[in-house]
Amino acid sequence: MMQRYIRKILEAQVYDVAIETPLEEARGLSERTGNHVLLKREDEQPVYSFKIRGAYNRMAQLTPEERARGVITASAGNHAQGVANAARFLGVKATIVMPKTTPDVKVTNVRRLGGKAVLHGDAFDDARVYAEKLMEEKGLTYIPPYDDPDVIAGQGTVAMEMLRQHTGKIDAIFVPVGGGGLIAGIAAYVKYLRPETKVIGVESNESACLALAMEKGRRAILPQVGIFADGVAVAQIGKYTWEICKDHVDEVITVSVDEICAAVKDIFDDTRSVTEPAGALAVAGLKKYVAREKCEGKTLIAINSGANVNFDRLRHIAERSELGEKREMLIAARIPERPGAFKEFCKVLGNRNITEFNYRYSDSDSAIVFAGVQIRKNNDGRDELLAELNEALDEVTDLTDNEMAKLHIRYMVGGHKPSSCGDEAIYRFEFPERPGALMKFLNTLGGRWNISMFHYRNHGAAFGRVLVGMEVPKKERAEVRKYLNELGYTWFDETENEAYQLFLG
Missing domain, CATH: 3.30.70.260 (ACT domain)
Structure with a gap:
């Protein structure tokens, strides 16, 4: 299997639309960690993401009949731009289904590149199901975002470039993981030529599907996926990618939102470029690895995988970076x-x-x-x-x-509930952030129980956060939980949260 992938990587057609990105020293990170840290700058691709490699390589294999019918894909944004750019170059019509929570910068760029952007669902898996439905109805060819041998091979050209650009010893390569296309391609190539080099996956702890598969020894579906790092918000590792990763990825490190935000700042300090959250995962994992291993003098590579971030989201990233650091x-x-x-x-x-x-x-x-x-x-x-x-x-x-303290309490400290207020229950909600979402939430919440507290703050992210206090007699709490489960929003019971008890209870 590995020899087949090596050949496919060596024969991959990517450079009609992609560029060979630089491998740069991160001087600040190198000095602070005591190691030789290099950044693979995939954020400098024409669509600001490595995804253009796999998308074009897959589409270059299309038959004339398939090109004539057109292509379709589902994507949280970066693969969408890769498909749109490849389609424009090849003269193929492209339909891209994207979650409604996709950052505007990615939707706008897809349309600018000539792709037809269709917004559907709140997460990638919703978009994928709808894209497959359209594929059957219209006879289009589906271009997978990660789980395809040609896509994996296209992403593997990143490794081919790195080993050519740095011929000395490489102790570890840190790779962001969503569905696994990038790390599968890199692991296949690196482990074949340099088996002593560690290939380490890095995932957001809100979407750690490879870590879950490694733990269980098989592919599994996450019950819930957070979308702060929208570029890697995938519930299950791919079938083809898992076949490579299970044997050739050394370990998976998971990082928090705060650690990702700190990594965005680290990259900015060294390169003056601003990566998206998913694009900074590798640096966040590298820092965590160095802190754990207390290693010095090692050569470590992190892949900056993308830079498609809404400007408004930078406010939240900046606020959390100091905590992450x-x-x-x-x-x-x-x-x-x-x-x-x-x-x-x-x-x-x-x-x-x-x-x-x-x-x-x-x-x-x-x-x-x-x-x-x-x-x-x-x-x-x-x-x-x-x-x-x-x-x-x-x-x-x-x-x-304390997540509740960081998201809400720090902005709304204002005293405890008045004595006239009855039994108060506190619930925290997350819902897809798009026009009308808050009003829909309010309408759905209904008026059965009196709302005693309400806090909402737009973070410029793909999801909104609300903290609600309601007067609910203890004997009705089970009924409230049943009602909230039927709402369809992600929710947390925060009534016993110490931050609430200290400042608002």
Whole structure:
């Protein structure tokens, strides 16, 4: 099997539309990690993503009859642009089905390249099912985004270039993983020629389908997929890609949203380019690997896979990057309600910079403070600050890893529920962000239970977030859960969340 893929990679037709991208040293990352870090700049492709390679190589194999009928695909955006660009070059009509949550920059570019963009569903799998339906109805040829030998071979040309560009020892290559087309192509080529080089997959912990397959020893479907890193938001690893990955990928590292955001900033600092979240996965995984292994002097390559990001999303990325870099800590602390207390609190913090400070009068004895504090870039600084605060104050809570605190509480600290409010239940929702989505959510929520609190903030992302408080007697909680399950939105019961209990309960 491996020899067949090597031949297909060597014969792949990609350079009619793709370019050989540079392999650049990341000086800042190299200095900070103590290793030789190289970035494969697939964000510099004509469509700002490696996906153009596999899409064109697959379409170059079409028969004249297939070209005449036209092609169709489903994509969260980058493969869509690759297909549209390849279709324009080959003179083929292309229909691309994209989730409604696809960033506008990707939809616009597909149309600019001459593709017919059809928006359907809230996630990739919804778009794929609809694309397959249209394929049957109209006799179109489906161009898979990752699970196809010719697509895998096209992506494998990335590895062919890297081994030619860097002839010295390579200790590890970090590859972002969605459906697995890129890592399968790279693993096939690298492990055949340099079996000693580690090939390490990196996934968002919201869509870790390869990690799940590795754990179970077989392909499996994730029950839920987060779409912050929309370019890799896939529920199941591909069939063809799994056959390669299960034997030739050394390990899979999963990273958080905060770690991805920090990696976007790292890449910007070294290259002055802005990758999309999926495009920064490899760097995030590389940093996590170095921290875990405490390695130095190694040659490590990370693949910057794409740069198709909505400008509005950068606000959220910037807000979370400091947390992902372990440079900021969020805390809640109880201080006396008297003049000079805040000054004493600041004195405990020493020369650390306060990045955020919120509190609300609670009673005549004490106040709850919500603060963001800059710390040294390691967990020791976090532990050190906690120890100092616990020594000086009666009650301190670390909220740095509390998702509800980071998404909502920091923006809405304003006091506890009034005594007149009945039993309050708190629910956090996520729903696809598109015009009218919030109004639909409000209409669907209905009016059976009184809403006692509501918080919504647009992060410029593909999904919206709402925090809702409702007056619900405890005996009706099971009925509420049944009702919420029928709504069809992703939801979380946050009634017992410590952040809620401290600031709003």
